[in-house]
Amino acid sequence: MAERSGSSRILPCILVGLGAFLLAIAVLIPTYMVGKLEKTPLDLEVTTIATGNGSVLNSAALLAGKAQVDKNVPIVAQRYVTTQEPSNADDITVQAGQTVIRTDKQGESGLLTATVDTVTLDRVSSMPTNDPVGTIQTSADQPAEEVSREGLQYKFPFNTEQQTYPYFDLNARANYDINFVEETEINGMKVYHFNQTIEPVDLSKVVNSPTNKLTLPADTWGVPGGTTPVTMTRWYTNVRDLWVEPKTGVVIKGQEQLHQYYGRNKNSVDVDVLNVTLPFDEETIEYQIQQAQDGMDTLNLVGRTVPIVAGVLGVIALIAGIFLGVRGGKGGTPAPAHGGGGQSPSGAGTPAPGEHDWTNDDTQVIPRPDLRKE
Structure with missing residues (x-):
C-alpha cells in the first residue's frame, strides 16, 4: 500500500509544478523576451x-x-x-x-x-x-x-x-x-x-x-x-x-x-x-511592408501567442494536478487479507477456481497392527 500511495502522489506533483512553470513563462515572456526582440x-x-x-x-x-x-x-x-x-x-x-x-x-x-x-x-x-x-x-x-x-x-x-x-x-x-x-x-x-x-x-x-x-x-x-x-x-x-x-x-x-x-x-x-x-516606388513600399510585417509577426508570436498558449496549458496542468492530488488524498478501500476461517479468497466455504477442496474428500483409514498382542 505504501508503494501505491507514493506513486499516486507523483503525477499530481508533476502537473502542479509544470502548471506553475508554464504560468511563470506566460508572465515572463512578454516582459522580458519581447524587450530583447x-x-x-x-x-x-x-x-x-x-x-x-x-x-x-x-x-x-x-x-x-x-x-x-x-x-x-x-x-x-x-x-x-x-x-x-x-x-x-x-x-x-x-x-x-x-x-x-x-x-x-x-x-x-x-x-x-x-x-x-x-x-x-x-x-x-x-x-x-x-x-x-x-x-x-x-x-x-x-x-x-x-x-x-x-x-x-x-x-x-x-x-x-x-x-x-x-x-x-x-x-x-x-x-x-x-x-x-x-x-x-x-x-x-x-x-x-x-x-x-x-x-x-x-x-x-x-x-x-x-x-x-x-x-x-x-x-x-x-x-x-x-x-x-x-x-x-x-x-x-x-x-x-x-x-x-x-x-x-x-x-x-x-x-x-x-x-x-x-x-x-x-x-x-x-x-x-x-x-x-x-x-x-511601389516595389520599395511592398518590400518595406514585408519587413515590418515580419517584425510584427515575430513580436506577436513571442509577446502574445506563446504566452497565451503557455498560460492556458499552465492553468489546465495546475487544475489537473490539484484535482488528482485531492482525489488521491481521500484514500480507497483496502484489499482483503488472506487466511483464517478456512475460507478461500473467492468466498466462504467455496473453493476458488483451480483450488482443491480437501474437506469434502472421503478419508481412507489404514489399519494398524496391535503391537501389544505380540
Missing part, C-alpha cells in the same frame, strides 16, 4: 528607390557660359543601407550610400549627388549615440567629415508614438522637428504619417564647396546686368513626408520635395539646380 537587426541590407521627374541645372551649359535648366528630367534616388562595425547588443552602425541620378544621361554626366553616410544608432530608440561620431563623405577624392547629430534618420523607434521627433537632414547637416500628422493606412497596413519642412538653408555655410557660392556674369545667370559679376548662393529646402509602421518603426513610405537653387538671397529663386518630388 525589440531591437534593430544586426544584418541590415536594405535598398530603397524613389523616382520622379523634375528640373535640373545643366552643369555643362553653365560652364560654357549659360545657366540652362533642363525640364521634365527623369530622376532616380537610390539608398543602400548596410550594417558596419562597431555593432553590438545595444548599438548598430549603419552605412548608407545614396545617389541621385538623372537617367537620361549616362555615366558620371548623369550623377547629380553621391553621399556616403555612416552613423551609430541605439538599436531600440534608433537615436544616434555619437560614439563614435558619424561621418559624411560627398566626394571620392575627399576624406569623410565627422558630423555629430541628435535626430532620427533611417528608422523610427519601436513603438513609435504620435508625437514630434527630431530628424536629421543629411543635406543641411542639422536636426529639424518632424511632426505627427495623422494615422492612416498603406496597402492595408496601419501607419503614422510624419511631416518635416525645412526652410531655405545656405549650403555655403554647411559645406565648404566652390559650387555652393558662385560669382559669374549676370548674362550667364540670365539676370539683368550684362557682364557685371553677380554672386549667387546655393540654397536648399525640403518637405519630407514619412509613413511609419508604429510597432516596428519601419519607414513604409518616404517622399521628399527637394529644391536646390541659386539665388542672390533665400527669397530669390534665380536658377534652379534641382527641383523634384521623389516618392518611394
Whole structure:
C-alpha cells in the first residue's frame, strides 16, 4: 500500500509544478523576451528607390557660359543601407550610400549627388549615440567629415508614438522637428504619417564647396546686368513626408520635395539646380511592408501567442494536478487479507477456481497392527 500511495502522489506533483512553470513563462515572456526582440537587426541590407521627374541645372551649359535648366528630367534616388562595425547588443552602425541620378544621361554626366553616410544608432530608440561620431563623405577624392547629430534618420523607434521627433537632414547637416500628422493606412497596413519642412538653408555655410557660392556674369545667370559679376548662393529646402509602421518603426513610405537653387538671397529663386518630388516606388513600399510585417509577426508570436498558449496549458496542468492530488488524498478501500476461517479468497466455504477442496474428500483409514498382542 505504501508503494501505491507514493506513486499516486507523483503525477499530481508533476502537473502542479509544470502548471506553475508554464504560468511563470506566460508572465515572463512578454516582459522580458519581447524587450530583447525589440531591437534593430544586426544584418541590415536594405535598398530603397524613389523616382520622379523634375528640373535640373545643366552643369555643362553653365560652364560654357549659360545657366540652362533642363525640364521634365527623369530622376532616380537610390539608398543602400548596410550594417558596419562597431555593432553590438545595444548599438548598430549603419552605412548608407545614396545617389541621385538623372537617367537620361549616362555615366558620371548623369550623377547629380553621391553621399556616403555612416552613423551609430541605439538599436531600440534608433537615436544616434555619437560614439563614435558619424561621418559624411560627398566626394571620392575627399576624406569623410565627422558630423555629430541628435535626430532620427533611417528608422523610427519601436513603438513609435504620435508625437514630434527630431530628424536629421543629411543635406543641411542639422536636426529639424518632424511632426505627427495623422494615422492612416498603406496597402492595408496601419501607419503614422510624419511631416518635416525645412526652410531655405545656405549650403555655403554647411559645406565648404566652390559650387555652393558662385560669382559669374549676370548674362550667364540670365539676370539683368550684362557682364557685371553677380554672386549667387546655393540654397536648399525640403518637405519630407514619412509613413511609419508604429510597432516596428519601419519607414513604409518616404517622399521628399527637394529644391536646390541659386539665388542672390533665400527669397530669390534665380536658377534652379534641382527641383523634384521623389516618392518611394511601389516595389520599395511592398518590400518595406514585408519587413515590418515580419517584425510584427515575430513580436506577436513571442509577446502574445506563446504566452497565451503557455498560460492556458499552465492553468489546465495546475487544475489537473490539484484535482488528482485531492482525489488521491481521500484514500480507497483496502484489499482483503488472506487466511483464517478456512475460507478461500473467492468466498466462504467455496473453493476458488483451480483450488482443491480437501474437506469434502472421503478419508481412507489404514489399519494398524496391535503391537501389544505380540
